[in-house]
Amino acid sequence: MSDQHVSHLVAIVGAANVLLGDDTLAYVTDYRGVFRGQALAVVRPGCTEEVSAVMTYCYENGIPVVPQGGNTSLLGGSVPDTSGKAVVLALTRLNHIRHIDELNATMVVEAGVTLIAARTTAEEAGTLFPLRIGSEGSCQIGGNLSTNAGGTAVLRYGNMRDLVLGLEVVLPNGKVWNGLRALRKDNAGYDLKHLFIGSEGTLGIITAAVLKLFPRPRAVCVALLGVETADAALQTFGLLRQRLGTDVTAFELISEDAMTLVLSHLGRQHSPLMTLHPWHVLVEMSSTATQEDADAIFVTTLSEAAERGLISDAAIAANEKQVADFWLIREEISDAQTRTRGSVRCDVSVPLSSIPAFIRETSAKVLAAAPETRMVVYGHVGDGNVHFNPLRPGNMTPESYLNRHGDSITRIVDQAAMDLQGSISAEHGVGTAKRDELLNVRSQVELEIGWRVKQALDPLNLLNPGKVLPELPSAA
Amino acid sequence: MSDQHVSHLVAIVGAANVLLGDDTLAYVTDYRGVFRGQALAVVRPGCTEEVSAVMTYCYENGIPVVPQGGNTSLLGGSVPDTSGKAVVLALTRLNHIRHIDELNATMVVEAGVTLIAARTTAEEAGTLFPLRIGSEGSCQIGGNLSTNAGGTAVLRYGNMRDLVLGLEVVLPNGKVWNGLRALRKDNAGYDLKHLFIGSEGTLGIITAAVLKLFPRPRAVCVALLGVETADAALQTFGLLRQRLGTDVTAFELISEDAMTLVLSHLGRQHSPLMTLHPWHVLVEMSSTATQEDADAIFVTTLSEAAERGLISDAAIAANEKQVADFWLIREEISDAQTRTRGSVRCDVSVPLSSIPAFIRETSAKVLAAAPETRMVVYGHVGDGNVHFNPLRPGNMTPESYLNRHGDSITRIVDQAAMDLQGSISAEHGVGTAKRDELLNVRSQVELEIGWRVKQALDPLNLLNPGKVLPELPSAA
Numbered sequence: 001m002s003d004q005h006v007s008h009l010v011a012i013v014g015a016a017n018v019l020l021g022d023d024t025l026a027y028v029t030d031y032r033g034v035f036r037g038q039a040l041a042v043v044r045p046g047c048t049e050e051v052s053a054v055m056t057y058c059y060e061n062g063i064p065v066v067p068q069g070g071n072t073s074l075l076g077g078s079v080p081d082t083s084g085k086a087v088v089l090a091l092t093r094l095n096h097i098r099h100i101d102e103l104n105a106t107m108v109v110e111a112g113v114t115l116i117a118a119r120t121t122a123e124e125a126g127t128l129f130p131l132r133i134g135s136e137g138s139c140q141i142g143g144n145l146s147t148n149a150g151g152t153a154v155l156r157y158g159n160m161r162d163l164v165l166g167l168e169v170v171l172p173n174g175k176v177w178n179g180l181r182a183l184r185k186d187n188a189g190y191d192l193k194h195l196f197i198g199s200e201g202t203l204g205i206i207t208a209a210v211l212k213l214f215p216r217p218r219a220v221c222v223a224l225l226g227v228e229t230a231d232a233a234l235q236t237f238g239l240l241r242q243r244l245g246t247d248v249t250a251f252e253l254i255s256e257d258a259m260t261l262v263l264s265h266l267g268r269q270h271s272p273l274m275t276l277h278p279w280h281v282l283v284e285m286s287s288t289a290t291q292e293d294a295d296a297i298f299v300t301t302l303s304e305a306a307e308r309g310l311i312s313d314a315a316i317a318a319n320e321k322q323v324a325d326f327w328l329i330r331e332e333i334s335d336a337q338t339r340t341r342g343s344v345r346c347d348v349s350v351p352l353s354s355i356p357a358f359i360r361e362t363s364a365k366v367l368a369a370a371p372e373t374r375m376v377v378y379g380h381v382g383d384g385n386v387h388f389n390p391l392r393p394g395n396m397t398p399e400s401y402l403n404r405h406g407d408s409i410t411r412i413v414d415q416a417a418m419d420l421q422g423s424i425s426a427e428h429g430v431g432t433a434k435r436d437e438l439l440n441v442r443s444q445v446e447l448e449i450g451w452r453v454k455q456a457l458d459p460l461n462l463l464n465p466g467k468v469l470p471e472l473p474s475a476a
Numbered sequence: 477m478s479d480q481h482v483s484h485l486v487a488i489v490g491a492a493n494v495l496l497g498d499d500t501l502a503y504v505t506d507y508r509g510v511f512r513g514q515a516l517a518v519v520r521p522g523c524t525e526e527v528s529a530v531m532t533y534c535y536e537n538g539i540p541v542v543p544q545g546g547n548t549s550l551l552g553g554s555v556p557d558t559s560g561k562a563v564v565l566a567l568t569r570l571n572h573i574r575h576i577d578e579l580n581a582t583m584v585v586e587a588g589v590t591l592i593a594a595r596t597t598a599e600e601a602g603t604l605f606p607l608r609i610g611s612e613g614s615c616q617i618g619g620n621l622s623t624n625a626g627g628t629a630v631l632r633y634g635n636m637r638d639l640v641l642g643l644e645v646v647l648p649n650g651k652v653w654n655g656l657r658a659l660r661k662d663n664a665g666y667d668l669k670h671l672f673i674g675s676e677g678t679l680g681i682i683t684a685a686v687l688k689l690f691p692r693p694r695a696v697c698v699a700l701l702g703v704e705t706a707d708a709a710l711q712t713f714g715l716l717r718q719r720l721g722t723d724v725t726a727f728e729l730i731s732e733d734a735m736t737l738v739l740s741h742l743g744r745q746h747s748p749l750m751t752l753h754p755w756h757v758l759v760e761m762s763s764t765a766t767q768e769d770a771d772a773i774f775v776t777t778l779s780e781a782a783e784r785g786l787i788s789d790a791a792i793a794a795n796e797k798q799v800a801d802f803w804l805i806r807e808e809i810s811d812a813q814t815r816t817r818g819s820v821r822c823d824v825s826v827p828l829s830s831i832p833a834f835i836r837e838t839s840a841k842v843l844a845a846a847p848e849t850r851m852v853v854y855g856h857v858g859d860g861n862v863h864f865n866p867l868r869p870g871n872m873t874p875e876s877y878l879n880r881h882g883d884s885i886t887r888i889v890d891q892a893a894m895d896l897q898g899s900i901s902a903e904h905g906v907g908t909a910k911r912d913e914l915l916n917v918r919s920q921v922e923l924e925i926g927w928r929v930k931q932a933l934d935p936l937n938l939l940n941p942g943k944v945l946p947e948l949p950s951a952a
Binding site: 101103104105106135147148150154158159161162171175176177179181182183184185186187188189190191192194196197198201214215217234238241242243244245246247276287288291293297332344349350351352354355380383384385421422423424425426427428429430434440442443445446447449450452455456457458461468 | 529533577578579580585622623626628631634635637638647651652653654655657658659660661662663664665666667668670673674675685690691693701714717718719720721723763764765769773826827828829830854858859860861897898899900901902903904905906910914917918919921922923925926928929931932933944947
């Protein structure tokens with residue numbers, strides 16, 4: 001039976017693009033090696049028509065399909081389960097930039113285009129595609145869309161959902177919906193693209209998208225600030241927004257423990273600030289003004305923050321090299337944790353006004369439960385999004401720390417976020433890892449609507465089964 | 477039977493809030509008097525719980541429900557059909573601002589809050605709710621959401637869909653979905669709010685929303701430009717976006733005939749430009765910079781446009797009074813048309829890069845079909861959205877012009893927009909007026925997905941029946 005399926009799939013995409021056995025390994029395991037599944041085959045279609053033919057075949061034969069982009073999910077969203085029944089549909093070969101329209105400020109790209117390729121193409125056309133996340137070299141636009149990717153420029157430009165005007169989607173039954181509209185305004189009926197964005201491949205296969213482009217900033221200003229409390233950081237953010245408006249592009253918090261960790265990882269003696277502070281903020285402003293004008297208002301505003309006693313110290317990047325250097329500190333925190341091993345990773349969000357209380361109370365609870373934990377707390381605090389990642393004390397092994405405290409810390413952090421009307425997954429999505437947790441944090445009504453939408457679009461439950469939607473006690 | 481329904485409804489909302497007979501007239505007719513229906517009753521619940529109870533009763537008794545806000549729909553979206561079977565659910569009494577959070581830049585408002593009240597509340601808190609449409613005095617937030625309202629600040633701030641973080645919705649069966657989340661980032665499951673935004677009350681009753689607030693600009697710069705071609709206008713737009721970035725808040729085109737019409741309507745001899753041009757542009761920049769700094773870059777950029785030969789003339793508003801005065805010209809065009817009578821109103825959008833071709837070719841076709849037509853063309857051209865509203869020649873009665881040319885002009889304009897991958901309803905929605913037209917401009921696949929979503933959420937088809945979704949030949 002399986003052989004028969006394989007030969008049909010080979011007839012559609014060619015033998016070179018149907019991988020079996022050991023050749024599937026890189027596709028059935030996530031890049032961190034945490035989630036391991038099995039697949040009937042990995043199929044790599046080369047165009048939308050081939051995606052459609054594969055989906056039609058799988059639909060008619062009841063074969064589950066797991067769509068996959070760069071396979072950079074942190075939550076198991078992009079790999080199959082262990083049954084070996086599913087086909088992994090790798091979109092890698094749909095990697096063409098179809099069209100760029102500079103005046104309309106749009107770009108039509110296929111799902112398998114990497115984020116870096118999309119960004120570079122926009123840049124070469126003198127414009128900007130603003131999504132900025134750590135995995136940009138390997139993640140793909142299709143994955144960015146299906147997970148509604150976030151990152152370090154959300155503050156100014158929004159999440160991936162906000163960066164797209166139209167989609168081309170292959171439905172579970174193989175039909176193609178051409179919604180590749182490049183319009184800023186279109187109220188002629190339901191806006192269907194939002195069904196597919198952020199639904200992690202459970203409702204349809206995104207094969208191409210019309211992305212929004214933005215004026216490329218002429219000036220970029222970056223500073224590292226030392227602040228004494230999270231509350232002072234938030235007040236600084238409020239002041240910057242008032243003075244600089246939406247030019248405030250990133251506002252990233254870094255705790256003292258996070259800074260200590262990353263400096264050691266980078267082999268540096270100190271940050272650009274020379275001394276450590278309880279909290280640090282990496283702030284970026286970008287502007288279409290001249291660099292000179294932008295520098296002036298940036299420095300004036302930071303001076304005002306200092307005069308008000310909100311910040312204790314500030315280092316301003318003097319050139320592009322320093323801009324990159326400052327950002328490296330922020331970007332390497334995640335890797336520093338991975339290499340140190342033994343951190344509990346929580347990706348939560350709360351309303352901005354609740355950030356100080358969230359951090360204060362949650363830190364206290366975690367330290368009470370797991371004394372001497374290093375409070376590695378950082379993230380996109382301008383969006384209310386904190387990577388709250390408690391790290392083992394130096395004198396404890398990763399295994400003993402995670403075994404002893406892992407689950408309870410996750411519960412403490414997630415509960416604290418929910419108590420403040422927050423989210424247990426601000427930007428990383430659900431996948432399999434957080435699926436069942438939704439039973440605790442979403443209402444029955446909300447979960448039921450989700451399942452009704454799922455059944456409407458994927459009645460046979462073939463698309464990325466077991467992801468996002470938790471099984472309901474009273475099976476919907 | 478009907479009496480029994482009425483007494484049940486009275487038991488829920490009180491006798492004063494169940495209107496019958498002649499008291500329903502203002503609710504069953506749209507404000508222009510174009511669409512006239514009948515209702516079993518008009519019910520005005522005072523809170524979400526009452527909405528839920530009314531919906532539950534209607535669901536259990538198979539009573540259709542037509543939700544209504546300010547009843548300012550141009551397309552019949554907010555009034556019932558002539559069967560007299562439906563209840564009109566007026567959300568007017570849900571008019572409370574529940575909460576404002578300045579640091580989080582959010583405001584929780586109920587569906588019946590008027591747009592002007594929401595804007596004013598934001599302003600009094602030193603912040604900005606940016607939606608700006610002509611009907612702001614009477615339209616309500618619930619209607620703005622269910623129609624994804626647009627208007628004159630979309631260029632900078634987006635459509636209504638982009639201005640909301642969370643919703644509270646009563647489902648057709650009366651269950652309440654509390655999705656009032658005030659988070660910039662939340663990827664914990666499907667983003668259900670987008671189902672309800674823009675679906676014109678066919679999937680659920682929006683009872684409250686978390687709206688985004690923005691930094692209030694310190695500076696506003698407005699100019700009226702004279703340009704010789706639509707192409708030059710578009711090139712000017714490109715230059716402004718490069719130089720001023722997202723501070724370009726509005727870019728409104730006004731044709732010579734539109735200018736002549738509105739000046740006569742306002743009883744003015746001339747515009748601030750003194751002479752007429754083939755095209756005029758009202759441009760607004762807003763900025764958190766000081767007025768002095770903003771003025772400098774605004775003037776410099778307009779000078780650059782003049783040096784490049786893109787604009788022939790420019791008048792810059794010198795003070796707030798002039799800002800209002802310049803805007804009045806743009807805002808009164810619609811009323812000038814209504815009073816003149818005999819215009820065919822088309823609300824289309826195309827990619828920005830296609831605007832010049834669209835205007836040129838469509839004007840030629842309309843003039844060929846209906847000679848001496850006045851080409852009243854204006855709108856949010858920075859969004860690719862044109863109100864293309866051919867007006868009768870002065871020597872023809874409104875009736876004879878509309879009878880003779882109305883339908884054919886609509887077909888010409890809509891077809892031209894579709895030929896350029898545009899939309900036949902950029903911001904006004906579908907309602908009943910454009911419902912069947914969707915059969916011609918949307919694919920079967922797209923219409924089928926719409927119906928599947930409708931059936932998933934409103935299986936008895938009780939919510940605003942006959943709106944938005946056209947009957948499919950092969951009934952889905």
